[in-house]
Amino acid sequence: MTTAVRRVFEGAYVATVDTAGHEFDGGHVVVDGSRIVAVGAGPAPVWAVDGLAAPGAAFAPSVTTRIDARGHLLTPGLVNTHHHLYQWLTRGIAQDSILFDWLVALYPTWARIDEDLVEAGAAAAMAVLARSGCTTVADHHYVFPQGSGDILGGIVRSADTVGVRLHGTRGSMDLGRSQGGLPPDFAVETTAAALEASAAAVEKYHDPSADARVQIAIAPCSPFSVTADLLREAAILGRSLGVRLHTHGSETIEEDAFCHERFGKTPTQYLDDLGWLGDDVWMAHSVHLDEHAIARFGATGTGTAHCPSSNARLAAGIAPIPQLLAAGAPVGLGVDGSASNESGQLGTEIRQAVLMNRLRAGADGFSVRDGLRIATLGGARVLGRDADLGSIEVGKLADLALWRIDGVEFAGLADPVAALGLAAMPPLTALYVGGDPVVDEGSLTRADERTLAADAARASATLRARA
Structure with missing residues (x-):
């Protein structure tokens, strides 16, 4: 028999992001161990503050900590549905390039990464994500040079160092330039390998x-860097192993033209024919979708990782996110690789998503709550974790972000949620993953930020020297 540490949050503006959209001004949240046991308006119930067992629970907590959350916004931890963590080491390069030119410029450098360099870069990238409210990180890694060690293992260790959940992927490229693909031949693998x-x-x-800290998906990189054989067989493999599938899709007009020229189809039609639509699949970007593609995403439950800053940085376009949501397709928020979004923060992407989508949908076409929802519950749905993550509800995992909104930047702000969706990103007071503190008073609890920064700077310089 075990007892749990209890954390009692009181006085915050609680945005639960549950299906009904409940919000409580001056509300409470009670956490026993890794799970939420109470949520509601006003002060916490007497049993919670008196250290008694939660209703229906067998055991009372051994320690109760009360947290005065007045002046704060309490939200679910943010879910990052698409990243390339290793790219933290190559920020600021090819600043004025579109995607294809940017990739060509960076492939030769990326082909010289190894396990140690990636671990250093990933740790720094996840530290920045955590400090911007992110509790779950989906990483798409697809470059595995020969003799580079266990790169995925390095990423897993980095997630443990920082304390966030990791949805890692084993990505791949097998379509080199000599076969008509975009990456150089030295950067690809064989299909079998x-x-x-x-x-x-x-x-x-x-x-x-259900409470996994590490899950793995299978993720061939993109239609212009992967053969049809690899896409088809990877989908079969992933489903036989019961894991999710991820790839890039419809990111740019150049990708659309590549698919029409090479396959006589749109990217969505091509991927659909190879078994790459379904409720176990999520695509990165989904910028250039026609009405047929949007309908197929909705009908099949195919998810999208919306990466507004990266799409703007590479001039890829604005994804039809309101249309995808209206079709019933899952949508999450993503940072994308830090070499195409040098900020590396997820919290700032909420505001970016609101502003970008209003350019397509109008001032009332995408609200601040739409932005928060895709950053939390929407992302959890994209990753297949919405039963346990993405909202503040009794029984769910206590992945929570506590944002300070009583500073001068937010004085007089009529809507606390607008602090994330329209104003400057609020300072993060605390971040919890499964009830464990990962950020406290704005600083990491499990790792020294100065050490992570020095390690990443050293790794970046080493990689540049190799290139």
Whole structure:
């Protein structure tokens, strides 16, 4: 028999992001161990502050900590549905390039990464994500140079160092330039090697449990860097192993033109024919979708990782997010690789998503709550974790972000949620993953930020020297 630490939050503006959209001004949230046991208006119930067992629970907590959350906004932890953590080491390069030119400029450098360099870059990137309210990180890694060690293992260790949940992927590229693809031949693998390594990564690192800290998906990179054989066989493999599938799709007009020229189809039609639409699949970007593609995403439950800052940085366009949501397709928020979004913060992407989508949908076409929802519950749905993550509800995991909104930047702000959706990103007072503090008073609790920064700077310089 075990007892749990209890944390009692009182006085915050609680945005639950549950299906009914409940919000409580001066509300409470009670956490026992890793799970939420009470949410509501006003002060916490007497049983919570007196250290008694929660209703229906067998045991009372051994320690109760009361947290005065007045002057704060309490939200679910943010969910990042698309990133390339290794790219923290190559920020600020090819600043004025579109995607294809940017990739060509960076492939030669990326082909010289190794396990140690990636671990250093990933730790710094996840530290920045955590300090911007992110509790779950989906990483798409697809560059595995020969002799580079266990790169995925380095990313897993980095997530543990910072304390966030990781949805890692074993990505791949097998369509080199000599075969008509975009990446240079030295940066790709064979189809067989990619499939074998993908299966091994799932066996080694994937945890299917409800409270998993690490899960793995299979993720061939994109239609212009992967053969049809790899896409088809990867989908079969992923489903046989019970893991999710991820790839880039419809990011740019150049990708659309590539698919029409090479396959006579749109990217969505091409991926659909290869088994790459379904409620176990999520695409990165989904910028250039026609009405047929949007309808197929909705009908099949195919998810999208919306990356507004990266799409703007690379001039890719504005994704039809309101239309995807109206069609019933899952949508989450993503930072994308830090080499195409040098900020690396997820909290700022909420505001960016609100502003970008209003350019397409009008001033009333995408609200601040729409932005918060795709950053939390929407992202959890995209990753298949919405039963346990993404909202503040009794029984769910206590992944929580506590934002300070009583500073001068927010004085007089009529709507606390607008602090995330329209104003400057609020300072993060605390971040909890499964009830464990990962950020406290704005600083990491499990790692020294100066050490992470020095390690990442050193790794970046080493990589530049190799290139």
